[in-house]
Amino acid sequence: MSDFVSGFWNIYVVGIVLVSIIGCGVFLWSQSSATTVEGATTGHVWDEDLEEFSNPLPSWWRWLFYITIVFSLFYLAMYPGLGTYKGQFNWSSTGQYDGEMKKADDQYGPIYKKFQSQDIMAVAANSEAREMGQRLFLTYCAQCHGSDAKGARGFPNLTDNDWLFGGMPEQIKESITKGRDAMMPPKGLKPDLNGDQIKDLAHYVRSLSGLASDSIRAQRGKELFAPACSACHGPEGKGTPGLAPNLSDKIWLYGSSEDTVTETITKGRINRMPAWGEFLGEAKVHLLTAYVYGLGGGSKEVAAAAPAAAPVAAPVAAAPAEKK
Numbered sequence: 001m002s003d004f005v006s007g008f009w010n011i012y013v014v015g016i017v018l019v020s021i022i023g024c025g026v027f028l029w030s031q032s033s034a035t036t037v038e039g040a041t042t043g044h045v046w047d048e049d050l051e052e053f054s055n056p057l058p059s060w061w062r063w064l065f066y067i068t069i070v071f072s073l074f075y076l077a078m079y080p081g082l083g084t085y086k087g088q089f090n091w092s093s094t095g096q097y098d099g100e101m102k103k104a105d106d107q108y109g110p111i112y113k114k115f116q117s118q119d120i121m122a123v124a125a126n127s128e129a130r131e132m133g134q135r136l137f138l139t140y141c142a143q144c145h146g147s148d149a150k151g152a153r154g155f156p157n158l159t160d161n162d163w164l165f166g167g168m169p170e171q172i173k174e175s176i177t178k179g180r181d182a183m184m185p186p187k188g189l190k191p192d193l194n195g196d197q198i199k200d201l202a203h204y205v206r207s208l209s210g211l212a213s214d215s216i217r218a219q220r221g222k223e224l225f226a227p228a229c230s231a232c233h234g235p236e237g238k239g240t241p242g243l244a245p246n247l248s249d250k251i252w253l254y255g256s257s258e259d260t261v262t263e264t265i266t267k268g269r270i271n272r273m274p275a276w277g278e279f280l281g282e283a284k285v286h287l288l289t290a291y292v293y294g295l296g297g298g299s300k301e302v303a304a305a306a307p308a309a310a311p312v313a314a315p316v317a318a319a320p321a322e323k324k
């Protein structure tokens with residue numbers, strides 16, 4: 001209602017509602033015994049002698065109807081329903097939602113706060129926190145990463161030790177808070193690759209993880225890989241944290257078949273993890289980080305090896321743009 005710019009529509013709606021209700025009342029009264037005569041007919045006759053009587057409605061039925069009319073007037077006085085009039089109770093669906101959220105915050109806020117002040121390792125080891133984290137994960141993350149967090153085609157498995165953006169608590173937290181973008185440009189850094197060369201590259205990529213491949217094609221692919229792909233995937237295809245995945249670890253986001261790898265190289269891939277920081281707030285993100293970390297994929301050995309994810313974020317966006 002508040003979307004209307006002119007006050008006319010407000011009056012129009014109020015008018016229609018009130019006239020309809022009063023109309024119902026008048027119509028009802030016109031059907032009462034005060035206005036109709038027991039035994040009188042309407043004058044309609046069918047099939048020679050079939051007549052329509054005009055008896056008053058049974059009074060229990062009429063009174064029931066009068067009660068609904070009184071109720072509707074009371075309801076419209078208390079709750080929004082008459083144009084822009086907000087009703088005596090000043091109720092609104094957003095108000096009710098905010099109230100419920102506030103109640104939940106008051107109730108659960110202190111529990112979240114307690115965990116927020118603890119270290120991720122400690123939270124990950126706490127069974128109550130893990131249960132809370134799991135519930136959050138099932139609500140907000142499972143539709144993409146699966147209820148077991150094992151991922152699906154295009155959505156990474158969060159339980160293995162293969163991380164594009166890092167498996168350390170701070171890195172996982174950054175992934176969740178800010179979201180992540182990954183972009184592989186079509187044909188890597190060599191937009192002029194032809195179909196045969198792409199096939200060679202697919203054979204080389206498959207050979208990196210020991211899959212069946214034609215050795216001559218793989219050899220030719222290896223030579224193409226250096227200028228077209230190694231800037232992101234590294235000289236041996238072992239990946240660059242935060243920039244491009246490891247192609248030699250037998251873990252595939254899209255699939256390892258020759259067709260899928262060929263498609264990846266030909267068309268490129270764009271992937272996005274939405275940012276949750278603002279929506280969920282620091283406390284819930286903290287619990288989720290601990291939950292994901294606690295799934296076992298976030299390992300301590302990786303910690304020492306993986307450089308911080310932040311500095312490599314820039315080339316992800318810059319590299320494809322330059323070459324397009």
Ligand code: HEC
Pocket residue numbers: 137140141142143144145154155156158162163164165166167172175176180181182183271272273274276288289292
């Ligand atoms: C709309 C689908 C979607 C939802 C919902 C989603 N994610 Fe993701 N997530 C992705 C995609 C896609 C990627 C891979 C991003 C990329 O490669 O750029 C990803 C990546 C990640 C990563 C980084 C993985 C790595 O290898 O470094 C983490 C951690 C993560 N998600 C956790 C979560 C958590 C926790 C939630 C719930 C709050 C969540 N995700 C919800 C799609 C989603």
Ligand code: HEC
Pocket residue numbers: 182183184185187188189201202205225228229230231232233243244245247251252253254255261264265269270271316319320
């Ligand atoms: C600008 C950096 C960049 C370059 C150059 C690049 N890639 Fe990628 N590549 C990526 C990123 C990022 C992903 C992950 C995309 C995602 O998460 O959706 C990826 C994914 C892949 C995958 C899918 C892996 C899987 O697990 O399914 C294959 C295969 C691949 N690249 C091969 C190549 C080949 C071959 C070349 C050279 C022709 C190449 N890439 C060049 C960034 C790059």
